[in-house]
Amino acid sequence: MDFQNLNYWQEKVKNIAIETRLFINGEYCPTQDNSTFDIFDPAAQHTLAQVARGKKADVDLAVRSARDVFERGDWSQASPAKRKAVLNKLADLMEQHHEELALLETLDTGKPIRHSLRDDIPGSARAIRWYAEAIDKVYGEVATTGVNDLALIVREPVGVIAAVVPWNFPLLLACWKLGPALAAGNSVILKPSEKSPLTAIRLAQLAKEAGLPDGVFNVIPGFGHEAGQALSLHPDVDVITFTGSTRTGKQLLKDAGDSNMKRVWLEAGGKSANIVFADCPDLAKAAATAAAGIFYNQGQVCIAGTRLLLEESIADEFIELLKEQAKNWQPGNPLDPNTTMGTLIDNAHADTVHSFIRNGETEGKLALDGRSAQHPAAIGPTIFLDTNPTASVSRDEIFGPVLVITRFTSEAQALEIANDSDYGLGAAVWTRDLSRAHRMSRRLKAGSVFVNNYNDGDMTVPFGGYKQSGNGRDKSLHALEKFSELKTIWISLEP
Structure with missing residues (x-):
């Protein structure tokens, strides 16, 4: 295979299959109202596909699915070793499908195929694998107490995470968030940008093949003022993790205050x-x-x-x-x-x-x-x-x-x-x-x-900003803190 040849990629374009539906509760499905939107190839200047346009009704279904599986404990209560094995399998599948994912990324965004192959897809798989390997190496704590007490400090998954990601590095930035959120035991709803949803939609099927339980990972492509805001205002979403513009980040903070005070972790603009x-x-x-x-x-x-x-x-x-x-x-x-x-x-x-x-x-x-x-x-x-x-x-x-x-x-x-x-x-x-x-x-x-x-x-160092560049951190063990609850258990010991 001569993947260093233009003709090679032009032939692959002719044969690539593009999935365009939502992914909810382990299955691809159309939207509730069957609405779609066009995905544009900026280089070829033509429409690539018509993708399902998720809205509030679809978000409600995805959140219900994510909450149900979280409460059942299929993933949230699974052992760290089990979660590690599944996420490592997902990383394996991403590596096996790296050319397909790279081509989807390039068609969707107009970025050079050399960078999709060299950076975006390997980096995405690496993020998933890094958190897979990290999760069984993060321990709780035992606080110092008197002899008649025992104080345990433990971390638990938060619940339902909404990940809203941008179009410049669609799969890479999604995996920076999916890695720690899934490793910690949460259920996730991924809302990719309406300008670049194709790799997120494809990733959903790979996650199912890897063994992720139905409902743990859902993908809702759509527009920010529809699917995005429905997630940010949803009372059963516990955390919004976002990369994108400062203007949108500010709106998410307002929506969190107007709903259930969900945590909002932002990585916003820069002028470095x-x-x-x-x-x-x-x-x-x-x-x-x-x-x-x-x-x-x-x-x-x-x-x-x-x-x-x-x-x-x-x-x-x-x-x-x-x-x-x-x-x-x-x-x-x-x-x-x-x-x-x-x-x-x-x-x-x-x-x-x-x-x-x-x-x-x-x-x-x-x-x-x-x-x-x-x-x-x-x-x-x-x-x-x-x-x-x-x-x-x-x-x-x-x-x-x-x-x-x-x-x-x-x-x-x-x-x-x-x-x-x-x-x-x-x-x-x-x-x-x-x-x-x-x-x-x-x-x-x-x-x-x-x-x-x-x-x-x-992956060992955190990524995030000061001032209006945001308040969260992607990458490193510090990201796990954003997707877990810290609980104190104080036990009085009988003398």
Whole structure:
């Protein structure tokens, strides 16, 4: 099989079967009113399929199914070893079907097949497997008491979890949430974005094949104002875990307050600062990393390094290196394994990014223009120079391959510019000075700070943000805390 060949993937497209129904209580099914919506291939510019449009009535069925199986204990009371075996089997099946899942992801989102194959699908399976392996290694506690008492601190599954995930990394971000939620023994209803539901729908069948009991995992594709809000307002949903826009995150918090005070864990927007000092260990490496940090996935990355802060003395040299690196990131056919940039998620979002670029031209110098009339959803590397930190392109999350460069002359100035943001998801510091690296890392208001790299890491470390970038954490053992109840059991011992 020559999966490094464009023709190989074009042939697979002709034969791929696309499931489009809801998945409730272990079965695919239509919606209660048989309504559907179109799924659009942004690269080919045509409709891929018509997918079931879940609404409140469908959400009610899914929540009832999830609650019933939770109370029966088929999964919630299963031993950690049993849950581990099932989730490991699910990871195995994801790996076995990695080409199918990668192709669905690329068709749905326009991202390059090389990235779906290399990053999205392996990362998704890895997340499921990591939590499978972790769950039987997380222990309760015994508190210190007097000799006549015994105090136990135990963790229990919360109940019904609603996971609402975005379109930029549809399966990966879903599995960051499914892994800990399922490992802890909860039932889950996954609401994928209406722009990218196909891998979530396919995953449901793989989960059933792996042995997950019916009702434990349900998938309701649909729109945020219908299926999403029905979940956020549902009185029998215990937790909402969400990745997406800050605006939607705020609405979910309101809905939780208006319903049953369900917990809401948010990973929202970002406008992360990538700071390069004059004593950077390797300017060429930093430039290559900065390019990847903003142009990967067409810039549709919440933690993208959208603000590049350069110390004045090396700024001109660095900009030339960066422009050279940008040549390695050019839009092309997502099905071509040599393509490094695909399309944006759809034409409407591309129009939004175009609008930001037009406004940016009035706020700063456009040093590299990625706009092209060749494809309505394709935008290449775009770079603004010497833009005021108060400008919209400097402050607003664009979610496209648009980089804003600002110069600084001191550590204090760099820190001030970096922290002057409504967001606090990520930041990076490039320096040889160990003391400076520590000072900056501690004072940067961000959930993740990278030193001499950008966005490195693995499943062992938490991911989330400060300020309006959210309040939850994905990945690591810390995510398990978000999907479990902490219970104290105090026992009086008879003398």
